[in-house]
Amino acid sequence: MPPKLARRTTEMRPFLAMEVMERAFEMERAGENVIHLEIGEPDFPAHPAAANACIHAIESGETHYTDSRGLSALREAIADDHRRRFGVDVEPERIIVSNGTSPAMLLVFSLLVGEGDEVVLATPHYPCYPNFIRMSGGVPVLVPTDPAAGYAMDVEAVRRALTPRTRAIVVSSPANPTGAVQSEETLRGLASLGIPIISDEIYDGLLYDGAKVTSALQISDDAYVLDGFSKRYAMTGYRLGYAIVPLESVRAIQVMQQNLFISANCFVQHAGVAVLRDQGDALEEMLAAYTRRRRLLIDGLRELGFRLPVEPKGAFYVFADARAFDSDSLRLAFALLERAKVGTTPGIDFGESGEGWLRFAYANSEAAIEAALERLAAVLPTLR
Numbered sequence: 001m002p003p004k005l006a007r008r009t010t011e012m013r014p015f016l017a018m019e020v021m022e023r024a025f026e027m028e029r030a031g032e033n034v035i036h037l038e039i040g041e042p043d044f045p046a047h048p049a050a051a052n053a054c055i056h057a058i059e060s061g062e063t064h065y066t067d068s069r070g071l072s073a074l075r076e077a078i079a080d081d082h083r084r085r086f087g088v089d090v091e092p093e094r095i096i097v098s099n100g101t102s103p104a105m106l107l108v109f110s111l112l113v114g115e116g117d118e119v120v121l122a123t124p125h126y127p128c129y130p131n132f133i134r135m136s137g138g139v140p141v142l143v144p145t146d147p148a149a150g151y152a153m154d155v156e157a158v159r160r161a162l163t164p165r166t167r168a169i170v171v172s173s174p175a176n177p178t179g180a181v182q183s184e185e186t187l188r189g190l191a192s193l194g195i196p197i198i199s200d201e202i203y204d205g206l207l208y209d210g211a212k213v214t215s216a217l218q219i220s221d222d223a224y225v226l227d228g229f230s231k232r233y234a235m236t237g238y239r240l241g242y243a244i245v246p247l248e249s250v251r252a253i254q255v256m257q258q259n260l261f262i263s264a265n266c267f268v269q270h271a272g273v274a275v276l277r278d279q280g281d282a283l284e285e286m287l288a289a290y291t292r293r294r295r296l297l298i299d300g301l302r303e304l305g306f307r308l309p310v311e312p313k314g315a316f317y318v319f320a321d322a323r324a325f326d327s328d329s330l331r332l333a334f335a336l337l338e339r340a341k342v343g344t345t346p347g348i349d350f351g352e353s354g355e356g357w358l359r360f361a362y363a364n365s366e367a368a369i370e371a372a373l374e375r376l377a378a379v380l381p382t383l384r
């Protein structure tokens, strides 16, 4: 007799980028060559300071629990880093370090969202946000954004979506999958609505065409910033992230962290300190490569017949209208995987408004992107 599973797990939707990747791995195990443009994972090695710091920490016996909020050296380094990037003073006491941004997200949504509470977010959106909200018993309230307007969040539309049950507004800038960057004016407008902002700033630093990110903390203290080391420092597998929260929320988050995770990995936290202290030019080098790849992919996709109403300003994704080939994005992504051996993420992963679109990640080499475009050119005409 199968166990009766809790509704919060049966209602959770699969993360389709992962589903495509897992099928691609299966094909690779069977000897196929697949080009991965589906997953949001930098192909660069982790920041050079990370490995040595981690090894040194392990060899020095830094292998124990830490303060549940994180090592004070790391919280101070994160506060300094936020000041350096945004010119905002943040007390280290407001920072909670976690094993990746995702656990920080779980803590913040769990803190703010109860049964029947609502959270407003833009769509297309990072696939996991609604799942976190629903897991907390909440209801995601989606506000569409328009590619022709650069996916700017419409403050009036957000205002109309507010109800007495609204507990937070999610902002993601630069965003996954659109690469959109929200202007300071939009952030000010959203903050003026008087609802806490949850601001996912994990792609800050990966910016093009002179785009600049405004941190929610530059605008309001009533903000919960989510950030981490996965993208800016190519440290996905280290699992290191953090939340910066209003001072009065720290204690409740600390208690959750004590119970749910105890603390982030000690030696990985030491890697975080080293990376923040020794910025070097790893980010600039990655950015130069991303800039070339972005151009290659945008131009190549347009040539193939994908529609791109706006060019992404940040992150490492191109979100392209694929309806010229198929309006069912899941079917199209799997057809391209099976027939062209190119992994892409179906737009439906990012909400209904993404249906008919595909996300291409340029976290892969120029040679791989060129080869993927060639493979797509051979298969797409057969799909129209």
Ligand SMILES: Cc1ncc(COP(=O)(O)O)c(C=O)c1O
Residues within 6 Å of the ligand: 040, 100, 101, 102, 103, 126, 172, 175, 176, 200, 202, 227, 228, 229, 230, 236, 240, 241
């Ligand atoms: C917008 C966004 N937030 C958070 C995350 C999770 O990052 P982490 O690896 O730090 O858990 C991702 C990962 O793709 C993301 O795209």
